[in-house]
Amino acid sequence: MDMQQIIGQAEQNIRQALQDYRRYTTRTEVLDDVSDTFIRNLARDSSFAKQGLRELFSRSPVWDGKLDALVINGTRTHDPDYDRVRSLAIEILYPAIERAENDRDKYYRIYNAIDFFSYPYNGCLQEAGIQAIRELAPKAYEPGKKRSRVFKALCVSLGVADETAGSEFQRLYAQFADELSAKQIGFKLYVSINPAHFLTMSNPKADSRGCTLISCHSFNSTDYQYNNGCSGYARDNVSFIAFTVDDPDNPELLNNRKTTRQVFAYKPGNGLLLQSRMYNTSGGTHEAQGDSRLYRDLIQREISMLEGEPNLWKTYPYCGGHEGCVKTAGGFGGYTDWTHAEFDGKVSIRADHGHDYRPLTVGAAGLCICCGKETSEYLYCGGEEKVCEEGIRRCDSCGEICCERIEAYGRDGRSCFVCEDCLGRFYTRCEDCGEYCHNDCIRELGSGEYVCTGCMEGDGYACCEECGDxxxxxxxxxxxxxxxxxxxxxxxxxxxxxxxxxxxxxxxxxxxxxxxxxxxxxxxxxxxxxx
Ligand SMILES: [Zn+2]
Ligand SMILES: [Zn+2]
Ligand SMILES: [Zn+2]
Ligand SMILES: [Zn+2]
Ligand SMILES: [Zn+2]
Ligand SMILES: [Zn+2]
Ligand SMILES: [Zn+2]
Structure with missing residues (x-):
């Protein structure tokens, strides 16, 4: 594809993304304001800015040119997190624990039973647990029976099971059973330089399907200034966005239902990878660290393979020692998650560039969604006013903001736009040419009609020698x-x-x-x- 085709494709991708993004939300005022100029400018700027990354990524067999993204097939293994198993079990059994407060034996038996689920590799605790379960719920345990089913039977016996669909018990039990099972999950990781995916990096607010993965970068909101960063990331040379969706077979979800997303930055040939904050649908940190490690690994392999270098990276927290590796571009309006220690930003350095990598400059100014000009906060160049400066109309005469301005001709004969107020006070309509002209340039005819001096200079008018009209x-x-x-x-x-x-x-x-x-x-x- 030549650059014109790439830009055309980007434009189409942005238009499609904006349509998808508004499909399930009631909050569309911002999306309504997006202009053709914005779309065209962003498509052009982004296509040029990411060309270095595009040249690198497009050598990959998993490159999708239309999507402007790598589509990596990954599998994640989910191993039970036994601390979480334990806390879920306590939460579910809490009513029974409370009831047993005056029955010490029963109270300890419940805790022994919980140990059975949360210490599967401790022989003593297993034995004590089985014993306790037998006493609490005689038929619950059988050797070889699935542990989640043993737990369910225990819940029934202890009177905490609530089989009503959608009950709190059902919700927690589903999490418990899920956490207890080890499984392989196949997924598609999109590693994208597509401006459409930057714009939609966070899901829409006010989503009728229920909101997930919304943030200060949600593009249909004016609540925070940081969604300026959506176009800002799309316009720099180094950022790309890794994300997963609910169902990769449904293309609209790429633009309106991401399930995880994480901004990375890399400059081809530089051996320095920045990994920013992991956003996911649960909003918590559970799973986030595991997913982060996995995405980083997949991306590192891909980059090393494409650059023909051994896949040897050392990874450090950005905060506390590696702040020098990344600069934020002046004018960038996004939220720089990686600079906050709690969001766990990482820097990876590949062995072949251990001593000669150059710092990355991340971000660029965003674009006003109306006039398409550069701006560094919010979505509009009017900043905090949340309006486009270009859209603000001022009267050329009094300077006040007004929603309707009328064209008129000033003393100097030049065209200007004035408010109704000024029009009434200082301008008169010429009966001949029909234009509003400044009163200094208007003559009253003897007939009571008003004509501008411009018209009177031409043929067709005469001065009465007697009265002077x-x-x-x-x-x-x-x-x-x-x-x-x-x-x-x-x-x-x-x-x-x-x-x-x-x-x-x-x-x-x-x-x-x-x-x-x-x-x-x-x-x-x-x-x-x-x-
Ligand atoms: Zn888990
Ligand atoms: Zn503007
Ligand atoms: Zn005025
Ligand atoms: Zn007005
Ligand atoms: Zn006239
Ligand atoms: Zn005569
Ligand atoms: Zn006369």
Whole structure:
């Protein structure tokens, strides 16, 4: 694919992602504001920025060009976490434990029974546990019976089982049974440089299916400033996003239902990998560390294989010694999880670059979702105002924000946009050209109409020689004044003129000592005024 095709594909991916992202949420105001300019700018910037990573990743047999991502098939083994088994068992049996408070034997038997489930490799505790279970629930235990079923029978006997669908007991028991079983789980890990996946890195807020994996990066929210980082990560050279989804066979879930996600950063040929915070659907740290280790391992193998280097990495916590490895780009508006020790960010250095790796610069300024210009917090360039500056309309005359502005022409004859208030006070509509013009540039005609000076400079208007008012050409009359000059006067002033019976001009008859004279033809009318 050449760069134009890559950009076109990215644009399509972003549009699809935004459609998917809004499908189940009622909160769409932000998504409604996303403009074509934003989409085009992000597609272009991101495609160029990630080209180094794309060249590296696209050599992999598991590269998916359309998705702009590696799709790695992984298997995770789930080994029981016996501390969690124990705490779940105590939580489930707590009502029975409470009831046994005055029955010491029973009280200890319950704890012995719990030991049976949480210390499977301790022979003494197993024996004591079986004994206790037999006394508490005679039919619950049989050799070889599945442990989760033994536990269920124990719960029934102790009166804590609540078989109502959706009950608290059912919920906790499901977790208990799940935790107790060791299993292999196949999954697909998407390792993506696709800007669509950055935009949707956290799932939508107000999701009708129930919210999972939402964060301050959720793209349909203006609650926090950090979702600026969605486009900010997409515009840097080094970030990529690793994630899993509920069901990899349903493509929309890639954009609206991630189950884990973690931002990584790598510069090809540099041997330094940053791994940021693991976000998952439970929101807790359980499983997160195991998944983190697994994703890191899969990604390290892939990168080493692609760069033809031995897969030998040393991994350190970012906080407490390796802060120098990563810089945050100026203008980046996302939340830098890796800089907080509690989120367990990691830095891995590959042996071949142990001494010559260069620090990574992570992040870039984000883009305003309206005007598509760079901005470093929130989704709009107006920052905290949560509006696009471009979208803010101000009156060119008074400077106030206004929702509707009307085009007008100022004193200098240039076009401007003013509020209704100013329009009414300082501007008048020209009856000729129909434009609103500044009052200084408007003349009132003798007829009461208003016309701009621009229009009056052209043909079609005349000044009445008598009263000095302006009129349209068709409203003035040609007359001869007392000095014998041909001039125009208005209809009203025209009434003071009379038709000369000799020359037929309208004239002001000039009075003589005896009689009158036509100033046009100089005919003399003795002793009378012409009719
Ligand atoms: Zn577990
Ligand atoms: Zn803007
Ligand atoms: Zn105004
Ligand atoms: Zn307004
Ligand atoms: Zn005009
Ligand atoms: Zn006049
Ligand atoms: Zn005459």
């Amino acid at each position: 302006y009129y349209r050409d068709e409203d003035v009359y040609s007359v001869v004044n007392e000095d014998g000059e041909s001039v125009y006067v208005c209809r009203k002033c025209h009434e003071g003129y009379e038709e000369c019976p000799e020359c037929r001009e309208y004239v002001k008859i000039r009075p003589l000592f005896r009689g009158t004279m036509c100033p046009a033809c100089e005919a003399v009318f003795e002793g009378r005024v012409p009719a």
